[in-house]
Every structure is written in structure tokens, then in C-alpha cells.
Amino acid sequence: MATAPKSTSAANAAPRRQPARDIVDYELLFDCVHCGLCLESCPTYVVTRAEMDSPRGRIYLMKALADGAVALDADALRHLDLCLECRGCETACPSGVRYGKLIERAREYVNRNVRRPPLERLRNWLIASIFPYPERLKILLAPLRAIDRLGMRPLMRRLAPAGMRDWLDLIPPRAAAQPVIQAAAPAADSAPAAVVHHGCVARTLLEAENRNTEGALAAAGYRVVRMERTVCCGALDLHHGNFERAREFARANVRELGRHGGAAILSAASGCSAVLAAYGDLLAGDPEFAAAARAVSAQVADLSTLLLRRNFNFPRGFPAAVTYHDSCHLAHGLGVREEPRRLLRSIPGVELLEMNESDLCCGSAGSYNLTEPAMARELVRRKADNIAATGADYVVLGNPGCELQIAAELRRRGEKIRVMHLADFLALALSGADI
Ligand code: SF4
Ligand code: SF4
Structure with missing residues (x-):
């Protein structure tokens, strides 16, 4: 595959040639020594074999945009949009380039400065308005559940426009009953505590994962703290460059998670765990929440590490x-x-x-x-x-x-x-x- 696959909707960026220094944290760009050791770890480069779809190419592009050497036109936007923010390049990079920080900031800049075509705006608005809210997602999925009960999903899939089929396929058919882990006895008050953030999409589509994460922790001897209320971790907003709402979600979670000082914090969704671990950075400029956010970040752990720590067998x-x-x-x-x-x-x-x-x-x-x-x-x-x-x-x-x-x-x-x-x-x- 030689060229980047096109998005379903074309980008329509307003060309801009003046320097855009605030598109990234400019100093971070100079950590990259352009060695190219990250290229084969980059999914988009592996598929397209195009330098501009590699981490090194995108870093060049961000610098050129920051310096005003190129305009933020549809072509430049395409290469930025195609990045998955998977951070495979960070693992591969011997120079410690903080690519995740670079692309997140670039996305925020794009979000503030680029007016997308109407269909893209509608799609992004739907994603932002529905996915972080489990109750809304349940309502949206209700007709599909009825169609599943009637066994009509294959027919619906055949009749759906091609662009909708992949979306439909992502929604799992009704799951068979799954085993649930039950702890033999409640943990003592002195046992180490753990609290599971239940997420938003996972809570709606794959709630067994949350229950079994809590069950495994309890079976390993952790005192599992049930949270009263959590909201979306903010991952979707960070992906879309909407820092403001990501910070709102982060504040609400920090307020709630902060009540359980000392407990290990985790999510069954590792993507959400990584965002919780980044709250310290995200809220660093917020005098009211910075310290509590750092504390939350420091408590983030993952399920397997916690279970191995207690010799789960x-x-x-x-x-x-x-x-x-x-x-x-x-x-x-x-x-x-x-x-x-x-x-x-x-x-x-x-x-x-x-x-x-x-x-x-x-x-x-x-x-x-x-x-x-x-x-x-x-x-x-x-x-x-x-x-x-x-x-x-x-x-x-x-x-x-x-x-x-x-x-x-x-x-x-x-x-x-x-x-x-x-x-x-x-x-x-x-x-x-x-x-
Ligand atoms: S974060 Fe972007 S540039 Fe880095 S490896 Fe993933 S897709 Fe490639
Ligand atoms: S990001 Fe790291 S690995 Fe990739 S080109 Fe730059 S210095 Fe080399």
C-alpha cells in the first residue's frame, strides 16, 4: 500500500503559512535526531511506507508548521489525522522523544484552528456527544439490540451503506453468560485497597470486564473500593484535541478518586488507565487540582501487576x-x-x-x-x-x-x-x- 488511505470525509483545512509556534511544545521537537529507528514501529508507516506517515516525518511536519515553512493545508492535516497516537514510536525511540505530547498538542491546535467539513463536524459531534455518556450510548444501541433479538443483524448489515458496516461490526452480538470471579471472603480493612474506574464505552458494551477486574482483585486479597460516580476519563477528547472538556472530566474523576487516597487506581480499559496516569500533566496548570491529580497519577496501576504482587494463583x-x-x-x-x-x-x-x-x-x-x-x-x-x-x-x-x-x-x-x-x-x- 503506497499511499495513505483516504478518510471517509476529506479534510478542508484553511491554508496558513505564518509560523504556528504554539502547534507544539517547540523545544520537544529538538529531542528527535532523525535516526529513523522508530519507523518500523509505526503502524501507519508500516502500511503506507510514506515518510510523512512516520513519526519522523510528522515531527518534521510539526516543525515546518511551527516555523511557517509549510501551510496547515489538507495534505498536512491528512498526515496528522492519520496518526493513531499509539505511541509505538516512543517505545522505539532511543532519544526519548515525547511524541505523545507533541501530537496531543498538535491535535489541540488543529481543533482550535481548523474548520472541518460539515459531515466530519457532525460525525465528531456525535462521537463526542454520545460515547462518553453510557446512558446515551445505551439508548442509541437499544434498536440494535431489538434487531439482534429478531436475528436480523445480517440483513441489516447487508442493507447498511458500506461506510456503516464497519461501525455495526464493532458492536458485539449479545454475549452469552460469562463466568464471574467471586472472592472467597471479603478482604480485611487492613488489606491494600484498589479502585476500578468503570469507563464509559466499556461500561455499556463489556461490563463483565469491570466486574471480573474487581473480582480478580478481591480474590487476590485486595479491598475493592466501589466508586460512587465516575465520568469518562477524557481519552476521546484528548484524541480529538478537545483539552477543555478532557480537563473537565479529569477534574470530576480526580475529585472522586481523590477520596480513596492510597488505593491503587486502575481501569479495565488500559487506554483509560494511561489517561488517568497523565492527569498530573493534564491538570498541572490548575492550582486547585494539580496536587490531587499528581497523586491520582501516581496511584495508577494495572491489573496483572497488582495480581502478581499478591501471588495470585x-x-x-x-x-x-x-x-x-x-x-x-x-x-x-x-x-x-x-x-x-x-x-x-x-x-x-x-x-x-x-x-x-x-x-x-x-x-x-x-x-x-x-x-x-x-x-x-x-x-x-x-x-x-x-x-x-x-x-x-x-x-x-x-x-x-x-x-x-x-x-x-x-x-x-x-x-x-x-x-x-x-x-x-x-x-x-x-x-x-x-x-
Ligand atoms: S503515535 Fe503516530 S507516529 Fe507514533 S507510532 Fe503511532 S501512528 Fe506512528
Ligand atoms: S522520534 Fe526518535 S527514533 Fe524516531 S527519528 Fe526521532 S530520534 Fe529517531
Whole structure:
């Protein structure tokens, strides 16, 4: 594939030639020594082989925009839009380039300065107005649930416009009852505490992951603190450059999470965990919340690390061939790679089969699969090829977005490989069931 797949809606940026210094934190650009060692870790470069779709190319572009050497026209915007913010380049970079910070700021600049075409604006407004609010998402999904009950999803899919089919495929069919982890006894008050942020999309589509994350923590001896109220972590707004609302969400979560000082904080969605871990940076300029946000960030942990810390073990075996997909924000954002693998290997009977490119983005990336469906589809096809080549029966991962994306592609192919969140897989292994 030689050129970037086009977005479903064309960008319509107003050309701007004057220097745009505030498009990035300018000094951070100079950490890049242009060595190119990040190129093969970049999903968009791997697909297009175009320098401008690589981290190095985008860093050049941001500098050229900041200096006024190029205009922020539709072409420049296309290369910025196509970035998944997966941060694979950060892991690969020997110079410590903070690419995530660069692209987030560039997105915010674009959001403030570029007027998108009407259809793109409508799509982005729908995403921003519905996905962070579980109640709204449930209402939107209600007709689809009725169609599923009537067994009419295949017909609806055939009749839907091509652009809608990938969106429809992402919504899983009604799930069969799943095993749920039950702790043998409540933890003592002196036990270490953990609090699970339930997210928004995951809470609506994959709530079992939250329950099983809490169940696994409780079974490992943690005192699980139930949160009264959480709101979206702000990830979708950060992806779209809407810092203001991301900060509003962050403040609400910090207020709530701050009540549980000392507890480990996690989300079943590693993308959300990575955002919670970045609250310290996000609210650094807010005198009222900066200290509490830093404290929240410092408490963020991930499920596998917490379970290994308590020597979580499995009373029975579960013979299964499993491969593990590294969700971007867990691997590249939080640096957690080995712990989920160690946990899986500790289950008697589990054979862990490494897949090729396990840490290359699957194309989910927040709402990227909705806004950049062509590239997202290229990436998930590649991911499904790599999964199928392992011969595994299960692909385990740590992020609901990846689960929806990969499961949709495997269903389209008629593959029987099951895609499971780590917490759900632990529940299955503990139950010994084979559903
Ligand atoms: S964040 Fe991901 S898609 Fe964007 S430049 Fe880095 S590796 Fe490429
Ligand atoms: S981002 Fe890092 S790895 Fe990529 S070209 Fe720059 S210095 Fe090299």
C-alpha cells in the first residue's frame, strides 16, 4: 500500500503559512535526531511506507508548521489525522522523544484552528456527544439490540451503506453468560485497597470486564473500593484535541478518586488507565487540582501487576493455546508488557504463543476506527493475520477497544478464535468452564 488511505470525509483545512509556534511544545521537537529507528514501529508507516506517515516525518511536519515553512493545508492535516497516537514510536525511540505530547498538542491546535467539513463536524459531534455518556450510548444501541433479538443483524448489515458496516461490526452480538470471579471472603480493612474506574464505552458494551477486574482483585486479597460516580476519563477528547472538556472530566474523576487516597487506581480499559496516569500533566496548570491529580497519577496501576504482587494463583489448570495482544497504551503508555504474559504463563495448562507484531496497533485507537476506517481496517486485517498464524484458540488483551476491533475482524472472517479481556480470561480459567 503506497499511499495513505483516504478518510471517509476529506479534510478542508484553511491554508496558513505564518509560523504556528504554539502547534507544539517547540523545544520537544529538538529531542528527535532523525535516526529513523522508530519507523518500523509505526503502524501507519508500516502500511503506507510514506515518510510523512512516520513519526519522523510528522515531527518534521510539526516543525515546518511551527516555523511557517509549510501551510496547515489538507495534505498536512491528512498526515496528522492519520496518526493513531499509539505511541509505538516512543517505545522505539532511543532519544526519548515525547511524541505523545507533541501530537496531543498538535491535535489541540488543529481543533482550535481548523474548520472541518460539515459531515466530519457532525460525525465528531456525535462521537463526542454520545460515547462518553453510557446512558446515551445505551439508548442509541437499544434498536440494535431489538434487531439482534429478531436475528436480523445480517440483513441489516447487508442493507447498511458500506461506510456503516464497519461501525455495526464493532458492536458485539449479545454475549452469552460469562463466568464471574467471586472472592472467597471479603478482604480485611487492613488489606491494600484498589479502585476500578468503570469507563464509559466499556461500561455499556463489556461490563463483565469491570466486574471480573474487581473480582480478580478481591480474590487476590485486595479491598475493592466501589466508586460512587465516575465520568469518562477524557481519552476521546484528548484524541480529538478537545483539552477543555478532557480537563473537565479529569477534574470530576480526580475529585472522586481523590477520596480513596492510597488505593491503587486502575481501569479495565488500559487506554483509560494511561489517561488517568497523565492527569498530573493534564491538570498541572490548575492550582486547585494539580496536587490531587499528581497523586491520582501516581496511584495508577494495572491489573496483572497488582495480581502478581499478591501471588495470585490458580487452583486448577486450564488447557488452552493463548496469544497475547499488547494494547498500545498498556505497552507504550504504561510500559506493561511482561506482567500479563507472566500471569498467563502461571495458569497451569496455558500455552502462550507469541504473535508477530504483538505491539503494533490493531487500529482501534479510541475512536480512530470510526474516523479513519480505511487505515483501521488495514491494521486490523494485519493483526488478524498475525493472530491466526499463531494457531491460538484465545487472544487475550487489556483494552476493550482492541477487543471490539479485533473480534469484529475475526467474526467477519468466520474465525473461531475467542478474543478476551485478561480479566474475563482469568474468570474463565478459574471456572474451568469451556464456553
Ligand atoms: S503515535 Fe503511532 S501512528 Fe503516530 S507516529 Fe507514533 S507510532 Fe506512528
Ligand atoms: S522520534 Fe526518535 S527514533 Fe524516531 S527519528 Fe526521532 S530520534 Fe529517531
